[in-house]
Amino acid sequence: xxxxxxxxxEREEMRKLILDGAxxxxxxxxxxxxxxxxxxxxxxxxxxxIYLYYKDKNELLYALHQRGxxxxxxxxxxxxxxxxxxxxxxxxxxxxxxxxVENPELFDLMFIMMAPMDTLDKEDWMEGDQAFxxxxxxxxxxxxxxxxxxxxxxxxxxxxxxGIHGYTALYLRKRLGMLPECDRESIMDxxxxxxxxxxxxxx
Amino acid sequence: xxxxxxxxxEREEMRKLILDGAxxxxxxxxxxxxxxxxxxxxxxxxxxxIYLYYKDKNELLYALHQRGxxxxxxxxxxxxxxxxxxxxxxxxxxxxxxxxVENPELFDLMFIMMAPMDTLDKEDWMEGDQAFxxxxxxxxxxxxxxxxxxxxxxxxxxxxxxGIHGYTALYLRKRLGMLPECDRESIMDxxxxxxxxxxxxxx
DNA sequence: AAATATAATAAACACTGTTTAGTAAACAAG
DNA sequence: CTTGTTTACTAAACAGTGTTTATTATATTT
Numbered sequence: 001x002x003x004x005x006x007x008x009x010e011r012e013e014m015r016k017l018i019l020d021g022a023x024x025x026x027x028x029x030x031x032x033x034x035x036x037x038x039x040x041x042x043x044x045x046x047x048x049x050i051y052l053y054y055k056d057k058n059e060l061l062y063a064l065h066q067r068g069x070x071x072x073x074x075x076x077x078x079x080x081x082x083x084x085x086x087x088x089x090x091x092x093x094x095x096x097x098x099x100x101v102e103n104p105e106l107f108d109l110m111f112i113m114m115a116p117m118d119t120l121d122k123e124d125w126m127e128g129d130q131a132f133x134x135x136x137x138x139x140x141x142x143x144x145x146x147x148x149x150x151x152x153x154x155x156x157x158x159x160x161x162x163g164i165h166g167y168t169a170l171y172l173r174k175r176l177g178m179l180p181e182c183d184r185e186s187i188m189d190x191x192x193x194x195x196x197x198x199x200x201x202x203x
Numbered sequence: 204x205x206x207x208x209x210x211x212x213e214r215e216e217m218r219k220l221i222l223d224g225a226x227x228x229x230x231x232x233x234x235x236x237x238x239x240x241x242x243x244x245x246x247x248x249x250x251x252x253i254y255l256y257y258k259d260k261n262e263l264l265y266a267l268h269q270r271g272x273x274x275x276x277x278x279x280x281x282x283x284x285x286x287x288x289x290x291x292x293x294x295x296x297x298x299x300x301x302x303x304v305e306n307p308e309l310f311d312l313m314f315i316m317m318a319p320m321d322t323l324d325k326e327d328w329m330e331g332d333q334a335f336x337x338x339x340x341x342x343x344x345x346x347x348x349x350x351x352x353x354x355x356x357x358x359x360x361x362x363x364x365x366g367i368h369g370y371t372a373l374y375l376r377k378r379l380g381m382l383p384e385c386d387r388e389s390i391m392d393x394x395x396x397x398x399x400x401x402x403x404x405x406x
Numbered sequence: 407a408a409a410t411a412t413a414a415t416a417a418a419c420a421c422t423g424t425t426t427a428g429t430a431a432a433c434a435a436g
Numbered sequence: 437c438t439t440g441t442t443t444a445c446t447a448a449a450c451a452g453t454g455t456t457t458a459t460t461a462t463a464t465t466t
Contacts, residue, residue, distance in 0.1 A: 007443090014444095035422060046446045048425080057423065112315065117377045125380030132381045154382060155393035159366070159401070162394065166369025167362075174320045177328030178335045179357060190358035191365065194406075198362070202405015203397075210412090238453060249415045251456080260454065412463070422453060432443070 015053050017043055022060050023067065027105050031061070031113070055119075061109055062116040068106035069127035072099050076134060085141035090196050092138060093164045097192075100168045112169060135161060148203045156203070163195050218256050220246055225263050226270065230308050234264070234316070258322075264312055265319040271309035272330035275302050279337060288344035293399050295341060296367045300395075303371045315372060338364060351406045359406070366398050 021042040025034040036057060040047040054060045076095055082088040100107040109116055110127075117125070136157040142148040148156060170176060171188070179187050224245040228237040239260060243250040257263045279298055285291040303310040312319055313330075320328070339360045345351040351359060373379060374391070382390050 036424080037422080047423085048446060049444080051424070052444075111378055112372070112376055114376060120380075123377075123380045123384065125378070128378060129381035151397060152390065152393050155390045155397055158382070158390060158394040159370075159397045162369035162373060162398070163362070163366040164369065165373055166365035166367065166371075168369075169315070169372050170365060170368055173315055173317060174326075175314055175328075175331060177323075177326045178332035179361070181326065187355065187358050187361060190355050191361040194354055194358055194362045195365070198401055198405040200405070202401040202403070239455080240453080250454085251416085252414055254455070255413075408466085410463100410465070413461085415458100415460080417457085417459100419456075420454095423451095425450075426448085427446105428448100429446080430444090432441105434439100434441075436437105436439075 011053070018045075018050055018053055019060065019063050019067075023064055026061075026064060027103075030105060031108070031115075058115050058119050061113070062119040064106070065109040065116040066127055068103070068110045069131060071103070071106065072110070073131060073134070075099060076131075080134070080138075085138060085145050086147050086200065089138050089142060089160070089199075092135065093160075093192070093196070096164050097168050100172060104172055107168070107172065111165065112172070132157065132161070147200070151203075160199065167192065167195070214256070221248075221253055221256055222263065222266050222270075226267055229264075229267060230306075233308060234311070234318075261318050261322050264316070265322040267309070268312040268319040269330055271306070271313045272334060274306070274309065275313070276334060276337070278302060279334075283337070283341075288341060288348050289350050289403065292341050292345060292363070292402075295338065296363075296395070296399070299367050300371050303375060307375055310371070310375065314368065315375070335360065335364070350403070354406075363402065370395065370398070 018039065022034070022039045025038055025042055036047050036050055039060075040050060050060075054063070076092065079088060079091045079095060082091060136153050139148065139157045139160065140153050143150055143153065143156075167188075176184055176188070221242065225237070225242045228241055228245055239250045239253055242263075243253060253263075257266070279295065282291060282294045282298060285294060339356050342351065342360045342363065343356050346353055346356065346359075370391075379387055379391070
């Protein structure tokens, strides 16, 4: 009875076809400029068909958010090989910011938009947990190396993530208008380095 | 010729009527659950009338975002009287977080949503500039008091704002799902205090 | 009193996410 | 091979959305 298995495979292929189409349009035009009808046109199916494979638009966004985490964790892999734990931490910060600038729509889905989170009924958020795990590991290494004091690892990681995330989110959401255009970039560079130095000498 | 002045006054009253209606509905139900038609019903005018006073929905959101800043700056006033500059800074951080928790929709409009920013063609953002000015002042006081080193004030302020903003935004956008429910609050408390201590001893 | 300018709206336009009812193809049973 | 049934898909509809246009009623000016 290989027939149910083929059906399952075909279903999975269809889900991928839909998600690929959605990804292409979303990342090119932004979330709120792409409709279910646009996606349906892209993959040459009727809009109603999409609802046979995904509960609603939010579930589609959640699936894309998952792909975003796969991509991000991939991009983090190489710098996990760095030997100096503090350098590793700083480079993770840079990688986070770079990922956001290069993939603003994905970043939005992963860390800013409410919509994809509305699908999880509980509060697990596996993807976030995995990514946060990478950070806590590096923070733990910094503590073990005597670079950071022995505070709660999770609280320390949370504090660092907040700093980098705020920096990134304010930039992406165009909230830097009060910094004079000409030296905005240098001020932001200074702010990043200041954060790193402060962690280095004050934690 | 007091007639043009009355007309101008009536126009301003109508703008207020619309904005009050919009505010009431937006703050109660959230931005994307309130339509122009809802607002029109609330104030007992036709939807088209709203467009005679506001260019589009984004302009309405921008006007509300402005009101948010008035409210926030008001709430900041009392703690600007504190004498210890570092204590002042910490309390400003707490006030920022408190404001966000108590007025999530307003905070959204002010610091997270893209829509209200789309109305400003240039990149001035007066409201943000004024609020950021309050922060830079306090940071300057910390530098003058020898609590902080003599780094660039704007970069220092930006770094601090990033930390507090990231903390707040991650909470509001439900990105703390990886912290165990039971001790999430204490971890976040620790993270805030850790940030303050780190600034205190490392900046 | 007639002509003009202003304020407000009903109705339409071009969309949106989602659901329902119905059809054509694939499969299972006799 | 023909039934009956399940599955995959879609056209059409529902109930909205932001926004514009053509029209009417009122207010102001000549």
